[in-house]
Amino acid sequence: PRADLQRRLLDANPGWLEVGDRAAAAAPDGDAQLPDDAVAGFVVVACEACGGVLKPDVVFFGENVPRDTTDAAWALFDRAEVLLVVGSSLTVFSGYRFVRRAAERGVPVAIVNRGPTRGDDAAQVRVDGLAGEVLPALAAALVGPRPDITR
Structure with missing residues (x-):
């Protein structure tokens, strides 16, 4: 654990x-x-099961997003009516390319982030704020207050 x-x-x-x-x-x-x-001087502890290096299931800066993940994301994108970007500066191309394609296809883009992003010029809606504050408020405004999605 x-x-x-x-x-x-x-x-x-x-x-x-x-x-x-x-x-x-x-x-x-x-x-x-x-x-x-x-x-x-930081010591990375080994996996107790195999002795290997522990690494979270994330993509670090400079790494490539796995192909199956990218393919699944594009499949979802192709069915989307809007692209919502949350908590990303879109500095890396792996995320920014979705905004570019949305702009090319006329798909509306909404961005929630603290500070500017690389995709701001393509966004129809831009909210500067913390995702943990903005998203529950947005959900409550769209579907009404619900205890399972609001604080």
């Missing part, structure tokens, strides 16, 4: 949380800038 992994990471990296709290400068995309020496 997640709690066990957290404990193993803390055991392998004593003082890491204090370094992060003291040195991290949060960025709008959720990344943080840490001193090189803090990062260089």
